[in-house]
Amino acid sequence: xxxxxxxRGGPDEHGHxxxxxxxxxxxxxxxxxxxxERAYNDCKADPAFKAEFERQLTHYVGRPSxxxxxxxLTAHFGGAxxxxxxxxxxxxxxxxxxxxxxxxxxxxxxxxxxxxAETGAGQHGVATATVCAxxxxxxxxxxxxxxxxxxxxxxxxxxxxxxEVRPVTxxxxxxxxxxxxxxxxWVANVNDTFYIIGTVAGPHPYPAMVRDFQxxxxxxxxxxxxxxxxxxxxxxxxxxxxxxxxxxLFHPFLDDAGVAMDAVEAAGLGLDTDxxxxxxxxxxxxxxxxxxxxxxQDDDGQILEAHSISAGLDxxxxxxxxxxxxxxxxxxxVSATDAEALDxxxxxxxxxxxxxxLEPAHALAHVAxxxxxxxxxxxxxxxxxxxxxxxxxxxxxxxxxKL
Amino acid sequence: xxxxxxxxxxxxxxxxxxxxxxxxxxTAGDPDYETSEKILAGLPExxxxxxxxxxxxSDPMADxxxxxxxxxxxxxxxxxxxxxxxxxxxxxxKDAETPVILMGxxxxxxxxxxxxxxxxxxxAGADGVIIVDLPPExxxxxxxxxxxxxxxxxxLTTPTSDDHRLDRILPGASGxxxxxxVAGITGTKSAAQTSISDAVARLRRKTKLPVAVxxxxxxxEQAAETSRTADAAVVGSALVGEIAAAxxxxxxxxxxxxxVLGLTRRLSTAVRAGKP
Numbered sequence: 001x002x003x004x005x006x007x008r009g010g011p012d013e014h015g016h017x018x019x020x021x022x023x024x025x026x027x028x029x030x031x032x033x034x035x036x037e038r039a040y041n042d043c044k045a046d047p048a049f050k051a052e053f054e055r056q057l058t059h060y061v062g063r064p065s066x067x068x069x070x071x072x073l074t075a076h077f078g079g080a081x082x083x084x085x086x087x088x089x090x091x092x093x094x095x096x097x098x099x100x101x102x103x104x105x106x107x108x109x110x111x112x113x114x115x116x117a118e119t120g121a122g123q124h125g126v127a128t129a130t131v132c133a134x135x136x137x138x139x140x141x142x143x144x145x146x147x148x149x150x151x152x153x154x155x156x157x158x159x160x161x162x163x164e165v166r167p168v169t170x171x172x173x174x175x176x177x178x179x180x181x182x183x184x185x186w187v188a189n190v191n192d193t194f195y196i197i198g199t200v201a202g203p204h205p206y207p208a209m210v211r212d213f214q215x216x217x218x219x220x221x222x223x224x225x226x227x228x229x230x231x232x233x234x235x236x237x238x239x240x241x242x243x244x245x246x247x248x249l250f251h252p253f254l255d256d257a258g259v260a261m262d263a264v265e266a267a268g269l270g271l272d273t274d275x276x277x278x279x280x281x282x283x284x285x286x287x288x289x290x291x292x293x294x295x296x297q298d299d300d301g302q303i304l305e306a307h308s309i310s311a312g313l314d315x316x317x318x319x320x321x322x323x324x325x326x327x328x329x330x331x332x333x334v335s336a337t338d339a340e341a342l343d344x345x346x347x348x349x350x351x352x353x354x355x356x357x358l359e360p361a362h363a364l365a366h367v368a369x370x371x372x373x374x375x376x377x378x379x380x381x382x383x384x385x386x387x388x389x390x391x392x393x394x395x396x397x398x399x400x401x402k403l
Numbered sequence: 404x405x406x407x408x409x410x411x412x413x414x415x416x417x418x419x420x421x422x423x424x425x426x427x428x429x430t431a432g433d434p435d436y437e438t439s440e441k442i443l444a445g446l447p448e449x450x451x452x453x454x455x456x457x458x459x460x461s462d463p464m465a466d467x468x469x470x471x472x473x474x475x476x477x478x479x480x481x482x483x484x485x486x487x488x489x490x491x492x493x494x495x496x497k498d499a500e501t502p503v504i505l506m507g508x509x510x511x512x513x514x515x516x517x518x519x520x521x522x523x524x525x526x527a528g529a530d531g532v533i534i535v536d537l538p539p540e541x542x543x544x545x546x547x548x549x550x551x552x553x554x555x556x557x558x559l560t561t562p563t564s565d566d567h568r569l570d571r572i573l574p575g576a577s578g579x580x581x582x583x584x585v586a587g588i589t590g591t592k593s594a595a596q597t598s599i600s601d602a603v604a605r606l607r608r609k610t611k612l613p614v615a616v617x618x619x620x621x622x623x624e625q626a627a628e629t630s631r632t633a634d635a636a637v638v639g640s641a642l643v644g645e646i647a648a649a650x651x652x653x654x655x656x657x658x659x660x661x662x663v664l665g666l667t668r669r670l671s672t673a674v675r676a677g678k679p
Binding site: 014022023024025026027028029030031032170171176177180183184187188190191285286287288289290292295297299300301302303 | 459460461462463464465467468471475478483484485508509510511512513514515535536537538540541558559560561562563564565568572583586587588591592
C-alpha cells in the first residue's frame with residue numbers, strides 16, 4: 001500500500017474513507033442529509049459558531065477534562081506510565097456531551113425544532129436530553145426495550161430532563177434497532193426534525209462531524225501531555241463500539257508516527273463464540289445505517305446481534321473511519337472480554353478511586369495486558385470516556401451481589 | 404434491446420389498454436418458501452400487472468411494522484438471497500410475461516457480490532431492481548453490472564425531491580420511476596390524491612418513463628384512483644398484512660396465500676374498472 005501524506009484528510013467529498021463511509025440512505029432523506037452537510041460546513045467556517053461551542057464546553061461541560069497520572073495502576077502493572085484522559089468528569093458523565101452540544105447548534109442553525117436520538121447505554125440519550133433542555137427543544141430518544149431494562153437509571157434521568165423515551169421492540173431490541181427506529185422517525189419528519197447521532201457512524205457528514213466535535217479530547221490530551229511530560233505519548237488506548245471516544249482521542253495524533261494506537265472492541269463471551277461485538281476483528285465490510293463499514297453479519301449479509309456486557313459497545317458495526325484506519329493499519333484493533341472488563345472495572349475502583357464505565361473498562365483491560373510489557377519510561381494515554389455509576393447494577397448482578 | 408424488456412412491454416400494453424397497472428409487493432419466503440411460491444404463481448391470474456419481490460433483510464430501515472414483520476417471518480423460515488432468486492426462477496418457468504422487480508436493501512447483494520447478483524438475477528428471470536438504500540450517489544458499483552446484465556435499475560423519487568434532486572435522479576433511470584408518495588416508511592401514512600397527481604404531473608414534465616406510485620396505498624379505491632393519474636399503483640403492506648393476519652389467527656398457510664390473492668383480485672378489479 002502506498003504511504004499517504006496524512007491520515008487526517010478524510011473523508012473525500014462524498015464522505016468516503018477508502019472503501020468505507022458514504023451515504024446509503026433512502027432517497028427521502030438525501031436532500032436533508034445534503035442540507036446537514038451544507039449547514040455543518042457553514043458552522044465550521046464561522047468563528048462565532050466556534051466561539052459559542054468553546055464557551056459551552058468550558059462553562060457547561062467543564063472542559064478541559066484533566067489528564068491524570070494513574071500512579072497506583074502504573075505501579076501495579078510495573079511498566080509504562082498510565083495517564084487517563086478524564087472525560088468521565090464531564091457534565092452528564094461521559095464524552096457524549098461534546099458531540100451533542102455541537103450537533104444541537106447545527107440543528108438550531110438549520111431552523112429545526114425537534115430533536116431525535118438513539119441510545120444504547122443511555123449516555124448519549126442523557127447527553128441529548130440534556131442539551132435539548134438547555135436549548136429548549138423537544139426530544140425523543142429511541143432505546144431498545146432490552147437496554148431500557150438494563151439501564152433503568154439513565155432512562156429515568158432522560159425523563160427528568162424532559163425527553164420522551166420510546167422503547168424499540170423490533171429486531172434485537174438494542175442499539176442497532178434503536179438506530180433503525182430513529183431513521184424511520186426522521187424519514188417521516190424531515191421538515192422539522194434533526195437527528196443527533198451519537199457516534200462516528202451513519203451517513204456522511206455524521207462520521208466526520210461527530211469526530212470533529214469529539215476531537216477536543218485529543219487536542220486537549222496532546223497539549224496536556226506536552227505540558228506534563230514534555231513529549232507526546234507512545235501509546236493511545238480507547239474502547240470502540242461505534243467509536244466516537246476513540247476517534248476523538250486518536251484523530252489529532254494520527255499523523256504522529258511515533259504514537260501507536262490500540263482500539264479495544266468488546267469480545268463479549270469470547271471471539272470464538274457468537275456472543276461478541278467485535279465488528280472489525282470478527283466481521284467484514286457491509287452496508288448498514290447509512291454507511292459502509294465492518295459489520296457482524298452472516299453469509300447471506302443479514303446483520304447479526306452483537307453481545308457485550310457494556311450496552312454502549314453492544315453494536316454490530318463501527319464508524320467507517322475506524323474501518324479505514326484498520327485497513328490502513330494505522331490503528332490496531334484488539335479486544336477485551338466481558339470478564340476482563342469486569343476485572344478492570346474493579347481494579348480501577350480499588351486502586352484509583354475511579355469507578356469507570358464498563359465501556360472504558362474494556363480499554364483498561366487492554367492497558368492491563370500491555371503496560372507491564374512496556375518500559376517504565378514509556379507513556380500510555382487511555383480515554384476514561386465515562387463513569388460507572390450507570391453500571392453498578394449490572395456489575396453487582398454479575399458479581400452475585402443483591403442491591 | 405430495451406424494446407424487448409418485459410417492464411417496458413408491460414407498460415406499453417397497459418397504455419394500449421388505456422388503463423393504469425397494479426404492482427403487487429410481497430416479501431420472498433413470507434411466511435415460508437412454499438407459500439411464497441404459491442402466492443407468486445397465483446399473482447398474474449389474480450390481476451397483478453407487475454410483481455415486486457422483497458429481498459428479506461434483517462434491518463429494513465425504510466419499512467413500517469407490516470413489512471418489517473414480513474422480513475422477520477421470511478428470515479425465520481430460512482430464506483436467503485440465493486433462495487429468493489430460486490423463487491424468481493420457479494415463477495419464470497411458468498410465466499414468461501409478467502415483469503418481476505427485486506426490491507430490497509444493498510447489504511445482502513453486496514455480500515453476494517454486485518456482479519454475481521446481477522448475473523444470477525438475470526439468469527433467474529428478474530427484470531429489474533429497486534434498492535432502497537442506494538441513492539444515485541452510491542449506486543455506481545451495482546448499476547454498472549445491472550445495466551450490463553440488461554436489467555432495469557428503477558430509481559425512487561419522493562415528496563422531498565426538489566428539481567435539483569430530480570435532475571440527479573431521472574437521467575439514467577430505467578424501467579419506470581417509483582414515486583414514494585409520502586415522506587415516511589411503508590404502510591403508514593397515505594398521501595392525498597391531489598398531491599399524488601401534482602407530483603406525477605411534475606415527473607411527467609421531466610421524464611418519459613412510466614411512473615408507479617407506492618407507499619400508503621391500501622384499498623381497492625386508493626389503488627384505482629392512483630392508477631388513473633399514475634401509470635401504476637403499488638400495494639405492499641396491505642398484502643403482507645393479510646399474511647400476518649392469517650398467521651396470527653393460526654390459519655393454515657394455504658389460507659394466507661388465498662387471502663393475499665383475494666385482496667389482489669379486489670385491487671385489480673378496481674384498477675381495471677378504472678374508477679373507484
